[in-house]
Amino acid sequence: MPRTPNSSPQTLSVLAALLAEPSRWRHGYELSKETGLASGSLYPILMRLTQQGMLEAEWQSPVAPGRPARHAYRLTSGGVALARTRLAERDRHSAPAQARPAMRVAW
Template sequence: MALRRKREGPRITLPTAAVLRLMLQDPTGSFYGLKLAQESGFPSGTIYPILARLEAADWVQSYWEQEDAAVLERPRRRMYQMTGAGAQAARAALSTAQQALGIPASDIPTPVHPQVQLGMP
């Protein structure tokens, strides 16, 4: 089942769509879970499992901030960044979901950098 879900991509629920829309506003940007929770209005207990599923599907990659926690004066954050293929797949999944719900496709965020859609650096 996990392999099939990875090929098909994660299930697009309302909270998942909200996270994807936020990340697609800056597809090359880095995001941390608490900020996505605040901006989406969903609790962190909803956002972090979504990020884990997106990472398992290779739609996002994660890494720890490199700065020292003492310099930051706070714990380091786990950052999440869309992959090129993930951004493309997310746009397609949101488009499909919007068409199924009868929402205009023009509401889908467009890429900031066209090369991201092609999966190029």
């Protein structure tokens, strides 16, 4: 069965976090906290989504002297559409999976 791109649970959790406030620029660290993904898992996903044009990235100038410029991300319009589609698919698929244990009990 061919796998749908951008449908892994990790990618979905990133999309969900970004879709919560689609207009706000988000930083890697807070996304990591929100999704529970380590930097080594999170950034490759951000890299891929950016390459695919689902995400736009920009360097934000430092908030205080001595602090580094930070890289920030938000979904493009294509990204918003993708996130909605994938998350809806997930919810459709997870519903029957939750019903299964109940059926076993019924046997």
